[in-house]
Amino acid sequence: MARYLVTGGAGYVGSHLVRALVDRGDAVVVLDDLRQGHRAAVPPEAELVTVDLAERRQVAEVFAGWRFDAVFHFAALSLVGESMREPLRYCAENLGNSLWLAEAAVRAGCLRFVLSSTAALFGYPERTPIDEDTALAPVSAYGESKLMVERGLEWADRVHGLRSACLRYFNAAGADPEGRLGEDHDPETHLIPLAINAALGFGPALTVFGTDYETPDGTCLRDYVHVTDLADAHIRILERLEQGSCRYNVGNGNGYSVREVIETVERVSGRKVPHTLGPRRAGDPPVLVASNARLRRDTGWTPRYPALEDIVRHAHAWRVAHPRGYDDRG
Numbered sequence: 001m002a003r004y005l006v007t008g009g010a011g012y013v014g015s016h017l018v019r020a021l022v023d024r025g026d027a028v029v030v031l032d033d034l035r036q037g038h039r040a041a042v043p044p045e046a047e048l049v050t051v052d053l054a055e056r057r058q059v060a061e062v063f064a065g066w067r068f069d070a071v072f073h074f075a076a077l078s079l080v081g082e083s084m085r086e087p088l089r090y091c092a093e094n095l096g097n098s099l100w101l102a103e104a105a106v107r108a109g110c111l112r113f114v115l116s117s118t119a120a121l122f123g124y125p126e127r128t129p130i131d132e133d134t135a136l137a138p139v140s141a142y143g144e145s146k147l148m149v150e151r152g153l154e155w156a157d158r159v160h161g162l163r164s165a166c167l168r169y170f171n172a173a174g175a176d177p178e179g180r181l182g183e184d185h186d187p188e189t190h191l192i193p194l195a196i197n198a199a200l201g202f203g204p205a206l207t208v209f210g211t212d213y214e215t216p217d218g219t220c221l222r223d224y225v226h227v228t229d230l231a232d233a234h235i236r237i238l239e240r241l242e243q244g245s246c247r248y249n250v251g252n253g254n255g256y257s258v259r260e261v262i263e264t265v266e267r268v269s270g271r272k273v274p275h276t277l278g279p280r281r282a283g284d285p286p287v288l289v290a291s292n293a294r295l296r297r298d299t300g301w302t303p304r305y306p307a308l309e310d311i312v313r314h315a316h317a318w319r320v321a322h323p324r325g326y327d328d329r330g
Contacts, residue, residue, distance in 0.1 A: 001025065001026065001027050002026045002027070002069045002070075003026065003027040003028070003029070003066060003067065003068055003069055004021055004026060004027070004028050004029070004068060004069060004070050004071070004072060005028075005029050005031060005062065005063075005066070005068045005070075005071045005072070005105075005110075006018050006021075006028055006029070006030050006031070006046075006071075006072045006074065007030075007031045007032065007053060007071070007072070007073050007074055007075040007101065008031075008032055008037060008073070008074030008075030008076070008116070009028070009030030009031065009032055009037070009042060009046070009048075009072075009074065010030060010032035010034060010037025010038050010039060010041050010042050010048065011032065011036055011037040011038075011041070011074055011075070012172065012183050012184070012185065012227065013074060013116065013169070013172050013227055013230055013231070014030075014032075014037070014072070014074035014075075014116075015037070015038075015041035015042065015181050016176060016181055016227045016228060016230065016231040017072060017074075017230075017231040017234050017235075018030055018042060018043060018046050019043055019176065019180060019181055019231070020228075020231040020232065020234075020235060021235070022043045022045045022046055024235075027047075028043075028045070028046040028047070029046070029047045029049060029062065029066055029068070030042050030046050030047065030048045030049065031049050031051060031053070031059070031062060031075070032048065032049075032050065032075065033050060033051060033052040033053070033075075034050055036185065036186075038184060038325075038326040039326075040326040040327075041181055041184075041326060049062055053075055053097035053100070053101060054093070054096075054097055056100055056104075059100070059101065059104055060104055060107075063104050063105065063107070063108035063110070064108070067108070067109075067110075068105070068108070068110045069110070069112065070110065070112035070113065070114060070238060070241075071101065071102075071105050071110060071112070071113050071114065072114045072116075072234060073098060073101060073113065073114065073115050073116060074116040075097070076093075076094050076097075076098070076116070076145075076146075077089070077090050077093055077094055077142070077145075078118075078142060079142070079189060080120060080140045080142045080143075080283075081189075082142075083140050083141035083142035083145070084140055084141060086141075087141030087144075088141075090141045090142055090144075090145045091141060091144060091145045091148065093145075094142075094145035094146065094148075094149060095145055095148045095149055095152065098115070098149040098152070098153075099149065099152045099153075099156075102152070102153060102156050102162060102164075103156075105162065106156065106160045106162050111160075111161055111162050111163055112162075112163050112164075112238065112241050113153065113156075113162055113163070113164040113165075114164070114165045114167065114234055114237055114238070114241075115146075115149060115150065115153065115164060115165065115166045115167065116167065116169065117146050117149075117150060117166040117167055117168045117169070117247075118142070118143060118146050118168055118169055119168050119169060119170045119223075119249070119251070119288060119290065120138055120139075120140055120142055120143030120146065121136045121138055121143050121146060121147050121150075121168060122134055122135070122136065122137065122138075122143075122168075122288075123136075123137040123138050123139040123143065123285075124137070124139065124285050125285065125288070128287050128288075128289050129251075129253065129289045129290055129291035130249060130251075130288070130289065130290055130291060131249065131291040131293070131294065132247055132248065132249055132291075132294055139283055140283065150166045150247070153166065153245070154245070157244075157245045163241045163244060163245050164241075164245045164246075165237040165240065165241055165245065165246050165247070165248070166246075166247045166248075167230075167233060167234065167237065167248055167250045168247070168248065168249045168250065169225065169230065169250050169251075170222070170223040170224070170225055170249070170250065170251035170252070170288065170289075170290045171190070171191075171222050171223060171224045171225065171251075172190075172225060172227050172230055173190070173192045173224040173225065173226065173227065173311045173315065174192075174224075174226040174227050174228065174305065174310070174311040174312075174314045174315050175227065175314045175315045175317070175318035175319075176227075176228060176314070176318070177228060177305070177314050179317055179318055179321060181318070182315065182318030182319065182322060182325075183227075183315060183318070184322070184325035184326050186325075188203070191206075191222070191258065191261055192224065192261060192265070192311065192312060192315055193315060193319070194206055195261055195262055195265040195273050195275075196265055196269065196312070196315060196316050196319050197319070198273050198274050198275065199265055199266065199269045199271040199272065199273045199274075200269065200271070200319065200320070200323070202319070202323060205274035205275055205276055206262070206273055206274065206275040206276075207275065207276050207277075207278045208258050208259075208262075208275055208276070208277050208278060209258075209278050209279065209280055209281040209284060210278070210279065210280035210281065210284060211277050212280070213280075213286040214286055215257060215286055215287065216257065217257050217259045217260075218259075219257045219258035219259050220257065220258055220284055220285070220286055220287070220288075221255035221256065221257050221286065221287045221288070221289065222255060222256060222257075222258075222288055222289075223251040223252050223253070223254065223255055223256075223288060223289045223290045224252055224256060224261075224308060224311055225250060225251050225252045225290075225303065226252075226303060226304070226305035226306075226310070226311050226314070228304065228305065229252075229301075229303040229304055229305060229306075230250060232301060232304070233248075233250050233295065233299070233301050236299040236300065236301050237299060239299070240298055240299050246298075248294060248295045248298075249290045249291060249292060249294070249295065250290065250292065250295060251289065251290025251291075251292050252290070252292070252303055252306050253289070253290060253291065253292045253293075253303075253306070254289065254306065255287055255288075255289040256308050260308065261308070261312070262275060264308050264309055264312045265312055265316070267309070268309065268312045268313050268316050269316055
């Protein structure tokens with residue numbers, strides 16, 4: 001039986017990976033400080049260790065207590081807007097905690113490391129769809145902090161032989177198709193749950209930022225990848241790591257506009273999405289769509305749920321069943 005350490009495994013994407021690992025019979029230790037994660041999102045079959053990554057002695061004790069076949073690292077500060085107000089905190093915490101975790105893994109002899117990275121590395125991309133050869137030019141402190149981590153992991157490979165996979169997500173969305181897990185952030189910043197909350201009366205009216213982009217309907221196009229498909233990509237990347245370190249974009253490969261998201265939420269929920277039209281937000285590119293061709297070719301990965309309707313349907317079903325989210329804060 002393989003055993004894996006998942007930092008941030010009580011969070012949105014991390015918990016879906018933990019569920020997938022447990023379902024296939026793997027042993028999982030979740031390391032999460034529960035600032036943004038939820039105890040209820042961790043399957044009972046997994047071991048939860050509540051600790052902050054900054055507590056280096058306690059992190060070292062986790063590696064001393066178990067032998068891991070790989071580390072999946074999700075835990076990070078991840079709000080783009082907040083990162084532009086607190087850039088030094090983002091760079092210091094995301095870089096410092098990640099590289100300390102990598103060092104602890106190397107010392108323990110665990111030489112496979114999978115990083116939850118981001119499409120924010122690409123800033124305003126030079127071309128679309130965005131492939132792995134697109135220039136890296138972050139325009140936020142969050143994106144810069146993840147790029148710094150990726151570069152640190154390159155040195156860990158050169159010097160210590162730590163094989164790392166950096167998976168650059170586009171927009172994680174949806175929920176476990178069986179309804180066991182979902183998306184519950186505080187604050188919520190993602191379009192699909194915000195639209196669902198507005199339709200259900202669980203949140204304020206949605207604001208559409210910008211209707212004059214050079215896109216078919218004037219609103220931004222984004223690539224939404226089902227969170228279950230993201231979890232599958234993480235599992236598949238383990239075999240790819242046997243060949244060495246790698247970097248991949250993980251997206252649906254299709255772009256959907258803000259208006260299309262609103263229309264889909266209305267169709268799935270049977271309710272109108274209250275919304276207002278606002279000006280563009282600074283830093284929002286018109287189109288962000290991934291090329292997933294390299295990931296498909298090298299790992300055999302393919303999205304099981306590429307349709308926006310399926311993504312919204314799963315997210316909506318979980319939210320209806322959990323009107324208060326996981327209801328475990330405080």
